[in-house]
Amino acid sequence: MNHLQLVLKRSPLRQAALDTLIAEQHDPHSGKFHQWLTPQQFGEAFGVLDADIAAASAWLTSQGFTVNGVYPNKMQIDFSGTAGQIGHAFHTREKYYTVAQAGHFANETDISVPAALQDVVVGVHGLNDFRPVALHLTPRTVKFDAKTQAFHPIEAGKGATSQAINSPFTNNVRALVPYDMAKIYGVDTLHAKGITGKNVTIAVLEEASMQPSDWTSFVNLFGLRRYGGSFHQIQPQAAGFTNCSNPAVGNPAQDDGETLMDAEWATAMAPSAHVVVASCGNFDFDGLGGIVAAATNLINGTQRPDVISASYGLGEDIVDKASKSEFDLLWAQADAEGISVFVSSGDSGSSPDFNGSVIERLGVSANALATSPNDTAVGGTDIADELDHTTAKYFAARFNAQYGSALSYVPEIPWNWSCGNEVAAKSMGFSSAVAFCKQQLAEGVYPTSEAGSGGPSSVDIKPAWQRLVYHAAKDQSRDLPDVALYAGSFNNATAAIVCDAKNPCTSGFLAPVDTDGGTSLSSPLFAGIQALMDQALADKHLPKDQGNAAPTLYALAAEEYGGAAGNAPASLAACNANNGTHGTSGCAFHNITRGSNSTQCVEAAGETTPDCYFYGTMPDFITLGSNDQLQYVTVRIGLTSTSSTQYTAATQAYAARPGWSFATGLGSVNAGNLLTAWEKFVNAP
Structure with missing residues (x-):
């Protein structure tokens, strides 16, 4: 060992x-x-x-x-x-x-x-x-039709696929590109000013490598090459150590979907940044583990990055004390060294471990990698135009030269693929998420727990800065997430394009291409935005490195949302994400107030599942019997809730609401306005 x-x-x-x-x-x-x-x-x-x-x-x-x-x-x-x-x-x-x-x-x-x-x-x-796992979906392959300006799915991808909705994307897939994300989050205004992440290093922590040609394909196709960013893969070693093994890509036609999505989309936000894939192999009986080895050696090394993104998760309820302590001490060290660390909050609603049969019976938990008070946890959102039937208002009918179509900021809701998505339920005429779930159950649609994660830590206490903002949870726990950015959509109708070795990106999309998502997308997106903050501050002869971004983000959000005590200011309503681009044009944050990250949970073989409101049974959940034969058992199925007897806005785990919430934290950001507020904060008298 x-x-x-x-x-x-x-x-x-x-x-x-x-x-x-x-x-x-x-x-x-x-x-x-x-x-x-x-x-x-x-x-x-x-x-x-x-x-x-x-x-x-x-x-x-x-x-x-x-x-x-x-x-x-x-x-x-x-x-x-x-x-x-x-x-x-x-x-x-x-x-x-x-x-x-x-x-x-x-x-x-x-x-x-x-x-x-x-x-x-x-x-x-x-x-x-029991090591952290990558928080991304199974890539979905699509083919572009130039006549209809639409992408058609040719591989199903992961999760429920029969939850059809009446929208422009019922039979197609909308594929988001760097232009779209930059437009939605106000990054394009910074790029236009030359704020592109210049001289900032972003390290993405990985346990597998990728083909460098994928990154090159990505920046070439989407017009990012002109910004002069760079890409490197390293196996970081601290002085005197040789504990980071090379997880080399053996087959030229293969690479790791997590790694390439992190590297490509961090670049999409900060196209002039130095993006470094810090990857260490995850081999049996190698105690340090891939991403922990990479993090430990980077933070203790001589060539430290300005920003780190870690798109992996492991629930606090299944992590051992030593591992949790090591995660926390590493992020505290990074913070003290000025490194901004962003960690995905998870991909399965109120528990980062729900994606995985019997583990779905564990109940509410939080990502052990993210609950340190010295990192910024990034949750997941979905853009709501599809469910609101307002796509024509926010997206052009045809692509521009950068293959983008977004016109402005688009109202957001928590990313939630499950039938617990009440916005989707009401869009399809159901009175509630429970009614929608019962209909899905009657139709035999297999349950999914795909959703942006959030919840209270059972280990780390709430830092003082997390108490500053309106509707901060009145608990003693470090709560997740802190902020949220796009992760995916209901029914997987919208996803982000990735360039990979299996389906390389080609000019005009003449060949099939893959799309992906998850909070593995959200974290590198925010890491890229942080790189923009860093460059802009350095350009004004202020310290480039900012350490943990969360304390500053909460201080700035309190100015728009109001503090934990007293009445909320008028700016809270003005910054509601439902207002769209015109209502929120002056806000640093988009406050997400509709929907939830409540997802499906199960109980089987007599095991009691906490934090679940049960609404029916399902007879086709497979488990392994004592005689090593596969068996069918009857399971109860429900939605995550703090009450086993009722499912309301007050009990569902968890609902979005004005101010901070377990669903999306402070919400998403307008990068241009965020920079203005950040500069003011740093220059405080």
């Missing part, structure tokens, strides 16, 4: 000092505002004491392990050994398990360490292979 991480715990005094410093780094009235640290400075001030590190390393060696090194942050010791040594040293046993019909390994019991180390050791990361 190679490159396990002994995750260390700083003293309460050092933790309090770190929290104070990060708050001061984000306070424009502080003398430490934007005074970022190096990894070495971080380790010296906020890591574990050298004597404790020496004691922990000596103990590992005495147990037969090989100590590969200590990271500059002085919070992680990389070591290797065997499963037998793990069992002997930590008083547990590695075993194989079958979970959701898939094989996994994990430690049988909690570990224990000598009493002398208990105050400085959190645990060991890498004792199991």
Whole structure:
């Protein structure tokens, strides 16, 4: 078992000092505002004491392990050994398990360490292979018809496909291109001013590589080459370490859909930026894991990026304590170093783990990678014109030279492919989402949980800045998401074009092309927008790096939405996403108030599912029986709700609403207006 991480715990005094410093780094009235640290400075001030590190390393060696090194942050010791040594040293046993019909390994019991180390050791990361998963849909292949100016699906893609709606895209697919996203989110106005992400580095964390020609195809087809951006793939290594293996693409006709979508769409928003794919292989018994290895080595390295995007997720309810602690300590270190980290909130409504049979029975949860108070969680939206039958108002009938058709900002709702999408339900004449779901069940439509995720953390406490805005949840938890951008559409009728090795992009779309989505799209989109903020600030001789964007975003949103106390200002209603482009033209944020991310949940084989309002049963859910034969069982099916007896706007998990919500956080942004507000904030007297 190679490159396990002994995750260390700083003293309460050092933790309090770190929290104070990060708050001061984000306070424009502080003398430490934007005074970022190096990894070495971080380790010296906020890591574990050298004597404790020496004691922990000596103990590992005495147990037969090989100590590969200590990271500059002085919070992680990389070591290797065997499963037998793990069992002997930590008083547990590695075993194989079958979970959701898939094989996994994990430690049988909690570990224990000598009493002398208990105050400085959190645990060991890498004792199991429950690792973050990519948060994107299955790509859908489409073919362009130049006569009708429409894309026709030739591959179904993932999720329910029979939820037909009366819209221009019932039998077609609308494929969004960089021009469309830039127009919808006000990025085009910044590009016109030369604010394109120049001299800013965006790293996308991956566990697989891609064909560089895909990125080249993307920038060439959509006219982005003229901006002079760059693309590189690296396997980052911190000094003295060799724990990032190369997940090379073996077949020239294949590559990873997650990786290419992240790299291409970060470039779409910031076409002059340096986009770096930081990829490490995710091999069996390699404890560090792909994206965690990439993040650890980048943040502790000498060539650190300005912005990081991580489009992966793993629910807090299935992550071990050591792994969760490692995620949080990495993002805190990145924040203190000035790196802006964006993490996808998840693709399955009120739990990032709902996409996966028996895991759908776990109930409400939050993405463990995103619930640190030192990153910005990005949820998913859908553009509502299709369901509102207002497409002609917001999209041109024919494409322009950049293959785009968006005319302006388009009203948004939470991305929700399931029958819990009440906007879709009412668009099709149903009185409620429950009525729509019952009809779908009667027609035998298989349930889906595809939706932008949000929910409260069960581990991390609410940071002070998250309490600032109108309708902030009155809990003690770090809540997700913070903001949201386009992720997908109901019925998969609209998606983003990606250029991949299987279906390379060609001029005029003469050949089939793939489309994709998910909050894996939302996170790199916002990372690209952050790169625009960084360049514009640097151009005015202000610090380029901003650290965690969330504290600033909440402070700016409070100016439009109002604070947590008192009445909401008139600007809250003015910034309602339903107003469209004219009503929100002066807003930095689009407040999304319709719809929810409540999705379908199940209960099977007598297992009790929390947080679910059941409305029927379904007899075709497949599970693995005790005799290793596939069996059909009857399951109850419902919608996620904080009440098992009623499903209302107050109980559904979760409804969009004025101000902040678990569905879309603060909502989406107008990048041009956001920059104006950001510059004012940074220049605060």
